[in-house]
Amino acid sequence: MDPHALDQPSKAPRVVDRWGAAGGSARTGSPAPAGITVDEYRDHVLALVAPLAAEPVTLDELATAAPARRVLAEDVRSLLDVPRFDASAMDGYALRGTYLAAATPDSPVTLRVVGDIAAAPSTAPAAGRGASGATGATGEAVRIMTGAPVPDGCDVVVPVERTSTRRFVPGAPLDERIEVYEPSRPNIRHRAEDVAVGDLVAAAGAPTTPRLVSAAASAGHATLPVHRVPRVAVLSTGSELVPVGTAPGPGQIPDSNSLLLAACVRDAGGVPVRVGAVPDTAEALRAVLDDVAPHVDLIVTSGGVSAGAFDVVKEVLTGPEDAVPTTTRGRSDVLLVAVGMQPGKPQAAARWRGTPLLGVPGNPVSAYVSFRAFVRPAVRRLAGHPEPVEPLVERVATEGWRSPAGRQQFLPVRFVGADGVAPVGPGAHHVSALTRADAIAVVPPEVEAVGPGEVVRVMVIA
Numbered sequence: 001m002d003p004h005a006l007d008q009p010s011k012a013p014r015v016v017d018r019w020g021a022a023g024g025s026a027r028t029g030s031p032a033p034a035g036i037t038v039d040e041y042r043d044h045v046l047a048l049v050a051p052l053a054a055e056p057v058t059l060d061e062l063a064t065a066a067p068a069r070r071v072l073a074e075d076v077r078s079l080l081d082v083p084r085f086d087a088s089a090m091d092g093y094a095l096r097g098t099y100l101a102a103a104t105p106d107s108p109v110t111l112r113v114v115g116d117i118a119a120a121p122s123t124a125p126a127a128g129r130g131a132s133g134a135t136g137a138t139g140e141a142v143r144i145m146t147g148a149p150v151p152d153g154c155d156v157v158v159p160v161e162r163t164s165t166r167r168f169v170p171g172a173p174l175d176e177r178i179e180v181y182e183p184s185r186p187n188i189r190h191r192a193e194d195v196a197v198g199d200l201v202a203a204a205g206a207p208t209t210p211r212l213v214s215a216a217a218s219a220g221h222a223t224l225p226v227h228r229v230p231r232v233a234v235l236s237t238g239s240e241l242v243p244v245g246t247a248p249g250p251g252q253i254p255d256s257n258s259l260l261l262a263a264c265v266r267d268a269g270g271v272p273v274r275v276g277a278v279p280d281t282a283e284a285l286r287a288v289l290d291d292v293a294p295h296v297d298l299i300v301t302s303g304g305v306s307a308g309a310f311d312v313v314k315e316v317l318t319g320p321e322d323a324v325p326t327t328t329r330g331r332s333d334v335l336l337v338a339v340g341m342q343p344g345k346p347q348a349a350a351r352w353r354g355t356p357l358l359g360v361p362g363n364p365v366s367a368y369v370s371f372r373a374f375v376r377p378a379v380r381r382l383a384g385h386p387e388p389v390e391p392l393v394e395r396v397a398t399e400g401w402r403s404p405a406g407r408q409q410f411l412p413v414r415f416v417g418a419d420g421v422a423p424v425g426p427g428a429h430h431v432s433a434l435t436r437a438d439a440i441a442v443v444p445p446e447v448e449a450v451g452p453g454e455v456v457r458v459m460v461i462a
């Protein structure tokens, strides 16, 4: 979708079959009651950002440092065979299996123990031979530990408990002879049976899960090419805000949103740069934006986007042309819009000196819902996720509730039983509701009531 298409009111509403349904028209300038749909606005937001460049990062850092998951920028192929050699799957004796064809408990086969191979041989055995040089010559066996290379000529490892030795005692001398009472399964992990040199370990776009980091190490890699981690500046606007830890005076409140949004950025796989609260003056906000824009990949502001006399984000973004220092397409990059959703209606998207900027409403529940609906997908796209919008899951409403006509509802719900959800209770618009919620129900704009037993789609946040 052309991001600038939203600058003009569209004649025919586009039907988007994802989180919602048909929408109205976009407005540039003041938020208007009839807005664009959640899906349309998110398309606009996603068009402002692109996956960040790739960089090599050590597996150690991927395993130990934040963020927990990054995104592979290229396909990764194995540099090694896994297993690297035919390896024993048991502690026992390696030998040629055909000797055991006639073995029975009454007539065991006796073998001479001619060598001893530890799991980590001090010198690498040539071509998988035991340190003794033993092969599978008639009547010979080699003691072998799990993971050790199986000597050439041997095709079976008999577990120690199925031999006359019964168990290995640390420090005890090697048995010179052993008896085996029955034929044995091979108990050998063959070279490259898991992964061969050149096999695909993981495709571009895969998250660097603990399993992937480990598989890359087994495949001989020391680093992986991953997308750079998005740096996201988070700031709150409002002259009523005081930093957390400062006692609020009359009319003042603690700035909780910059903490909320910073933690959400980290959760989404970004590095938050928490600027804190900025007073409601255009000069102060412009100065902070000028300061952070060159150092981050995205700016998120809270508050100041509705119809108030001091809505400073709106003021700064809709100021005279030369007051919006965008390096790209001037004012056409600014979208102040009423999105057909509740909560979270007033939203702002722009560029500040080329850096994408998303403005979410100041009400903390609105800010959280807006983050999940728009900012998180943007952070995930910057981080390289091929599917930045996470799918909703279906649950059954165990109680009914009402939903506003024409607006997509985002309602905090708790899990009930295996597949049910219920509203968290009165005050869904209060921040305390969020702390009790396991998920946010996402109800399409055309639905005005959800009945008990109906299927609803939810965004899991637990």
Ligand SMILES: Nc1nc2c(c(=O)[nH]1)N[C@H]1C(S)=C(S)[C@@H](COP(=O)(O)OP(=O)(O)OC[C@H]3O[C@@H](n4cnc5c(N)ncnc54)[C@H](O)[C@@H]3O)O[C@H]1N2
Residues within 6 Å of the ligand: 031, 236, 237, 238, 240, 241, 253, 254, 255, 256, 257, 258, 302, 303, 304, 305, 306, 307, 308, 311, 343, 344, 345, 346, 360, 361, 362, 363, 364, 366
């Ligand atoms: N005349 C109209 N008024 C409002 C409209 C409208 O369409 N016409 N929309 C309402 C809606 S919906 C929302 S949402 C809010 C959005 O307002 P702002 O984004 O401009 O946010 P503020 O006015 O700055 O604050 C709203 C609310 O949130 C509290 N807040 C703000 N920042 C923080 C913070 N960092 N930490 C904690 N709490 C914060 C603030 O105290 C206010 O109570 O506008 C409606 N008005």
Ligand code: MOO
Residues within 6 Å of the ligand: 341, 342, 343, 344, 345, 346, 361, 363, 366
């Ligand atoms: O859209 Mo506002 O976010 O309802 O509270």
